[in-house]
Amino acid sequence: MLFNLKILLRSVALHHGSQLAVRNFHCGKSVQSNVQMKGRHLLTLKDFTGEEIKYLLWLSADLKYRIKQKGEYLPLLQGKSLSMIFEKRSTRTRLSTETGFALLGGHPCFLTTQDIHLGVNESLTDTARVLSSMTDAILARVYKHSDLDHLAKEASVPIVNGLSEMYHPIQILADYLTLQEHYGCLKGLTLSWIGDGNNILHSIMMSAAKFGMNLQVATPKGYEPDPGITKLAEQYAKEHGTKLSLTFDPMEAAKGSNVLITDTWVSMGQEEEKKKRLQDFQGYQITMKMAGVAAPDWTFLHCLPRKPEEVDDEVFYCPKSLVFPEAENRKWTIMAVMVSLLTDYSPQLQKPTF
DSSP: HHHHHHHHHHHHHTTTTHHHHHTOBBBOOOOOSOOOTTTTBBBOOOSHHHHHHHHHHHHHHHHHHIIIOOOOOOOTTTOOEEEEHHHOOOOOHHHHHHHHHTTTTOOOEEEEETTOOBBTTTTHHHHHHHHHHHHHHEEEEOSOOHHHHHHHHSSSSSSEEEOOSOOOOOHHHHHHHHHHHHSSSOOTEEEEESSSHHHHHHHTOOOOHHHHHHEEEOOOOOOOOOOHHHHHHHHHHHHHHHEEEEEEEHHHTTTTTTTTEEEESSSSSOGGGGHHHHHHHTOOOOOOOHHHOTTOOOEEEEEEEHHHHBBHHHTSSSSTTOOHHHHHHHHHHHHHHHHHHHOOOSSSBOOOOO
């Protein structure tokens, strides 16, 4: 009976998603949180507790409500500047960070490999120290996660991971905000990852259990997630009473799922592997047939850009696809990250139930 009630409630949410997104967050008195994040680095969600990640989502919803819905101007980052190092190109990470930081009154500075070549024209140590002396934070989108670790060691300002080969934490925050808006609660959801065992999956594995979410993973043989990350994710699942399963069967992973998630099969830097990867991932395209074994209230996420072989048009453009709200939420979540690391601001919205 309880299971059927949960399905019914989530089905209602599916048809009234926009209203639910508003109802889930209520404006009230400012609530002082015990979470203190000012001055910290954000390299991986492994380093953050469930309450700290929930705080970031709460703050994201607060900024979205006050700025987008109420039309308030919040110059919380007035006088602040941000170094943005991009070894890899990006649409959503660059645009969300630049527009979000500027909307809060700050000044973002975009640096490509033509402006800065980490560890080549100048050592990582020197780069970290120079940028720390001129800007208040550094967001770096890099090939090697070890470069982020080095920057964090030498910098005197917060370092934010804009993507590395191991993790993509700011993407997952947007995913979770989108699901919170849609379902009204994250606890008890079952997420299904169907695709490559990459940095997106790693970030989900480092955080899903902390919200009480189950995770079902399907990857082709040879494309499994990092063994060390899998071991830690299994520990998290045990600690939080959630389920983590890994399989090579996409249909098995999709069974009973609330959220179907995939990503590109060929990431930047893997172009030479494209032909082999497309062969190895045969059968992993998300289709309505696969969605047919998911829960009745299933939704779909993809961090974009998307290729048709990963998910067909019928799923990608259907009403259950949340990919475009997910993309927009990249902006509100990165704004929350910057505000939390650089200011003492407290959310004005009542804290939601996650």
